[in-house]
Amino acid sequence: MMKTLIVICGAPGSGKTTIQNYLSEKYGFQRVITHTTRPPRIKEKNKVDYYFESKNSFFENHFIEYVEYAGYLYGSSYEGLELALRKTDTATIVLETEGVLSYKKAIKDMQVLFWYVKVPDIKQLAVRILKRGESEKEAAKRLASAEAKRDMRISTRLEPFCEIIENGNWQETTKIVDRVLKDAGVKKV
Numbered sequence: 640m641m642k643t644l645i646v647i648c649g650a651p652g653s654g655k656t657t658i659q660n661y662l663s664e665k666y667g668f669q670r671v672i673t674h675t676t677r678p679p680r681i682k683e684k685n686k687v688d689y690y691f692e693s694k695n696s697f698f699e700n701h702f703i704e705y706v707e708y709a710g711y712l713y714g715s716s717y718e719g720l721e722l723a724l725r726k727t728d729t730a731t732i733v734l735e736t737e738g739v740l741s742y743k744k745a746i747k748d749m750q751v752l753f754w755y756v757k758v759p760d761i762k763q764l765a766v767r768i769l770k771r772g773e774s775e776k777e778a779a780k781r782l783a784s785a786e787a788k789r790d791m792r793i794s795t796r797l798e799p800f801c802e803i804i805e806n807g808n809w810q811e812t813t814k815i816v817d818r819v820l821k822d823a824g825v826k827k828v
């Protein structure tokens with residue numbers, strides 16, 4: 640059976656995790672859990688939202704790729720990908736855009752769908768992040784980072800292979816996601 644990986648990227652607060660959760664709840668797709676040195680946010684749990692690592696433990700993993708983003712390290716391991724795809728034939732992963740380019744090069748043995756999540760109005764990003772319960776200071780720091788600014792628009796390197804998922808009205812977003820999956824022939828677990 641051909642495995643499928645759905646790679647989701649976009650700016651902070653654009654709704655990547657919300658879409659990933661929808662794909663788990665409605666379609667039953669496993670999430671690939673990635674590793675980070677960022678401290679957990681309220682309600683985030685170790686081994687569920689991320690493998691939360693120290694700077695030393697981070698480098699004990701076998702990474703497909705890793706990056707620095709807004710002052711913290713993030714990386715996706717071979718182990719994490721294998722674990723998800725052992726459980727379901729389709730899995731999802733949320734990455735920043737450099738990681739997406741690494742996946743485009745590295746993953747050749749499965750169907751990969753690349754999605755860029757776009758909000759109709761960039762001002763919505765801060766509103767949504769604050770709604771999630773993050774402190775204003777932390778939210779402002781991340782949105783001001785070079786990486787976040789870079790990811791606020793789809794780059795010319797991503798455009799040729801990324802599907803744009805517009806996430807304005809949530810009900811409309813679910814319809815877009817359902818249609819894109821149907822067109823790609825990806826079915827529920």
Ligand SMILES: Nc1ncnc2c1ncn2[C@@H]1O[C@H](COP(=O)(O)OP(=O)(O)OP(=O)(O)O)[C@@H](O)[C@H]1O
Nearest residue numbers: 651652653654655656657767770771806807808809
């Ligand atoms: N279509 C939408 N309309 C309104 N709120 C939304 C919509 N999609 C997501 N949100 C809300 O926006 C907030 C940020 O969403 P989410 O955590 O999915 O973003 P993200 O892209 O994963 O962000 P980050 O990269 O910072 O982790 C959440 O509170 C979520 O409930």
Ligand SMILES: Nc1nc2c(ncn2[C@@H]2O[C@H](COP(=O)(O)O)[C@@H](O)[C@H]2O)c(=O)[nH]1
Nearest residue numbers: 673674677706708713714715733734735738
């Ligand atoms: N290239 C990678 N990017 C990753 C990975 N895990 C998460 N991310 C991305 O980092 C930023 C910040 O995440 P946040 O949870 O602190 O808001 C976001 O764009 C994620 O998609 C990874 O393993 N590799």
